Amino acid sequence: MCPADQTVTTNNDHLVQSEDPEHPANLIPELCRKFYNWGWVTGTGGGTSIRQGEHIFIAPSGVQKELMQPNNIFVLQWPTPKYPASDRNYIRKPLKLNPSACTPLFLTAFEQGAGCCIHTHSQWAVLVTLLVEREKGPDACFEISNIEQIKGIPRGKGKGMLGFFDTLKIPIIENTAFEEDLTSGLEAAMNKYPDTYAVLVRRHGIYVWGDNTAKAKTQCESLDYIFQLAVEMHKLGLPWVK
Numbered sequence: 001m002c003p004a005d006q007t008v009t010t011n012n013d014h015l016v017q018s019e020d021p022e023h024p025a026n027l028i029p030e031l032c033r034k035f036y037n038w039g040w041v042t043g044t045g046g047g048t049s050i051r052q053g054e055h056i057f058i059a060p061s062g063v064q065k066e067l068m069q070p071n072n073i074f075v076l077q078w079p080t081p082k083y084p085a086s087d088r089n090y091i092r093k094p095l096k097l098n099p100s101a102c103t104p105l106f107l108t109a110f111e112q113g114a115g116c117c118i119h120t121h122s123q124w125a126v127l128v129t130l131l132v133e134r135e136k137g138p139d140a141c142f143e144i145s146n147i148e149q150i151k152g153i154p155r156g157k158g159k160g161m162l163g164f165f166d167t168l169k170i171p172i173i174e175n176t177a178f179e180e181d182l183t184s185g186l187e188a189a190m191n192k193y194p195d196t197y198a199v200l201v202r203r204h205g206i207y208v209w210g211d212n213t214a215k216a217k218t219q220c221e222s223l224d225y226i227f228q229l230a231v232e233m234h235k236l237g238l239p240w241v242k
């Protein structure tokens with residue numbers, strides 16, 4: 001059932017009502033429709049969150065993400081505690097809905113200065129985590145070089161973009177039974193790879209963030225392209241790093 005059919009809102013509705021297509025409450029449903037068509041957020045998995053000034057906009061949990069409407073969006077006052085969830089400063093809560101289980105992970109990206117964080121269950125991302133032979137643990141990492149699309153990924157904050165001859169490195173963390181329990185792994189990966197804008201989750205998907213929504217989206221697109229290419233290269237016996 002479409003979440004719009006179930007939602008009755010009572011508080012601060014003006015925070016999600018805007019004629020501006022760039023407003024986060026309009027952008028999140030619009031992006032999720034695109035992501036659904038790209039196989040990133042099917043079956044209610046995945047999602048996205050946007051920070052605008054002192055507000056964080058978050059999708060509801062367990063809904064068909066491609067059918068989401070602006071009035072289904074939660075708004076958090078920023079900054080806000082990651083834990084416990086009950087202490088978070090929601091200033092708009094659609095009734096009968098819960099905020100995304102990805103919320104503490106999105107908040108972790110916003111603490112790094114991100115303006116938008118995207119979580120996908122892309123099969124290419126999942127396959128890459130299965131193909132990386134390296135031992136499980138803090139060193140697990142996907143690496144690839146000499147691919148033009150690497151130029152779509154930043155070297156790190158304020159450091160420009162990677163070059164053709166650079167090696168793109170995306171850390172991989174292990175999945176957990178519950179989405180929110182991924183948070184400490186995400187934080188550890190960010191500490192070990194302070195320049196990264198993405199973390200893969202084995203057998204699950206990826207979190208990608210950017211300084212703003214356009215950057216998060218284009219970086220996520222570049223990575224998904226690279227992961228698909230990497231899977232095909234592997235099938236052909238071609239190495240990822242020259």
Ligand SMILES: CSC[C@@H](O)[C@@H](O)C(=O)COP(=O)(O)O
Nearest residue numbers: 043045046047061062100101102
């Ligand atoms: C198919 S269920 C997937 C969820 O458990 C989770 O991994 C996810 O990405 C979405 O969580 P949600 O709480 O619906 O935003």
Ligand SMILES: [Zn+2]
Nearest residue numbers: 045046119205
């Ligand atoms: Zn997920």
